Amino acid sequence: MAAAASTATLSVRARPLPSTLSSSPRAASLAPFASRPRPRPLRTTAAATLREVCSGRVPDHVLQRAEDVGYVSPTEVQEQSLPVLLSGQDCILHAQTGSGKTLAYLLAVFAAIDVGRSSVQALVIVPTRELGIQVTKVARLLAAKTCNVMALLDGGMLTRQKSWLKAEPPAIIVATVASLCQMVEKRAFSLGSIKILVIDEVDFIFGSTKQVNSLRKILNSYTAASSRQTIFASASIPQHNRFVHDCVQHKWTKSDVVHVHVNPVQPMPSHLHHTYVICSKKERLHVLLSLLERDAPKSVIIFVAQQSEKSKRAGNPPSSTLVVEFLRTEYKGTLEVLVLEEDMNFNARATSFTEVKGKGFLLVSTDIASRGFDLPQTSHIYNFDLPKTATDYLHRAGRTGREPFSKSECSVTTLITEEEHFVLQRFQNELKFHSQRLPLESMFTFNL
């Protein structure tokens, strides 16, 4: 069963660094941050409403829209971060998956912009096209046509968007790093008028060798920390004290950046139930099928590994193809089998992403779906291939249990070989969750 919901909250504020502070990791970990632990439950309904927490700083029509779509009570991360975000301070928003970070930073965006001005004032950077589509949708929903929200995403119609940008600059742009830099370098627009910059899944973007140089340009050359509010968001910020230090040192943020770290002692949401099955590689497809029959899920994401170059060269099919082909012939349930992976072209990706909305699905995906994907109907996650790192496990697991005030338990099941068991145990220790073993025999008994 799920671990007990014992939680604690820690808000950490970065003070200006003494000039003598060395940039070594050790020195960074000694940076003088004041910390204030405050235990509180994660998912109870807050006493104050979202409107009260926003106390006159967010335009009324935006709050009205938020209420109309059901955002009435703030989640814990919203309750804790909005006073900081709406005061205009720079912020590192660090809280569990599915805790409502998107609404928190978008409310800050609407508080910062002036819809009467015709210039690009807010920029939200996301790691993938799919997450960009999602964030754009929420931003447009809150804007309710009072201002333009443009999505500049990989695979988009950049030529057409270039002329739109010139003719009528949108107040808010949601962009992937590559598409944004392409536009800025083509001088389609400048980022000089940016008042607020949000980088979602910040650890992922900084961790990507392809994106990090462009990201640095966005942070330091195209715009300056002193003239904008900067918000970094993620459920996982490894070595976060070091990161806060780097933000100040490299001028990615101002020196009084606030690290809002919700629930630091328990990175994994407590309402997720984790199980695992030890089986051989050959048995995995049948075990997966048995689990699907046994669990009768509402909607599912099955995570597979991205195919390595070596395996491609050897002419092997990727895990995604194996799983999809097997399920399309053997699975007799009602969920639709869909696939999403990096190697698909953008049109095929868009089709899968659209089809996944609104009906029961069995989505077979690489880690492309593990960051920020918000499909609240997902009741079960299966790791067909073990994730590479504990952080990857955390983000995959976080694709379920995404209804902030729901008490229903959602499950994450990992299929591993005997040799992989210690890796899963390492993830458990690092992320502080318990995983229950399901006996292999029970799978096959069920199938008889």
Ligand SMILES: Nc1ncnc2c1ncn2[C@@H]1O[C@H](COP(=O)(O)OP(=O)(O)OP(=O)(O)O)[C@@H](O)[C@H]1O
């Ligand atoms: N105040 C609220 N009331 C009700 N539902 C909310 C509220 N805030 C957010 N949600 C819903 O909670 C879900 C998760 O929110 P969101 O996608 O912002 O999580 P997140 O913290 O960004 O997670 P991740 O780190 O996985 O990206 C969404 O379906 C969103 O609509």
